[in-house]
Amino acid sequence: DSGVTQTPKHLITATGQRVTLRCSPRSGDLSVYWYQQSLDQGLQFLIQYYNGEERAKGNILERFSAQQFPDLHSELNLSSLELGDSALYFCASSVASGTGSNSPLHFGNGTRLTVT
């Protein structure tokens, strides 16, 4: 058990809808990362938050947004959903205090999103 909790485990929704994925990091971890895993694109980094502030941005679409709350949990919001957004979304956390930290990432078990 990595200590990272993601909810829900599965989500099925229709095109055009909006969903929210939730992540609780491991106790003591200040950084939260979001990744998208799809068959054709592999594992893509979306965004990182550290202690409530955005730290790094990857291939995140404008329809997607995220935030990290004072209690350090994070939410990833996906709107105007398209069929191509169907994927496994992973959250990871680390104690990383900043750039260059060697603290490992601890991954949750993911949320499987299916857009129909």
Next chain:
Amino acid sequence: GNSVTQMEGPVTLSEEAFLTINCTYTATGYPSLFWYVQYPGEGLQLLLKATKADDKGSNKGFEATYRKETTSFHLEKGSVQVSDSAVYFCALSAQGGSEKLVFGKGMKLTVNP
């Protein structure tokens, strides 16, 4: 930009066979290199890492050596077990840490008894 290229498989081996999964990278500076493993139905777990040239990471019988001259970080295990069946990801971090990891596409390994 930074990138990782690895064998994609899938690969099927018999128990006790030798395993090599090739991984090469492109990055500026001195990245840190990682191997992550994803067991069925689970998230990724760090398997091993190396943070500078000629470092060898090892864990659970797996090894990988950071080769700067060939920009490679191949994963090896001398004798695989059924329990090693999983997807293996090579990754790098250009900042030298765990931030903004760039992953390879992953390789699915199945080990048969």
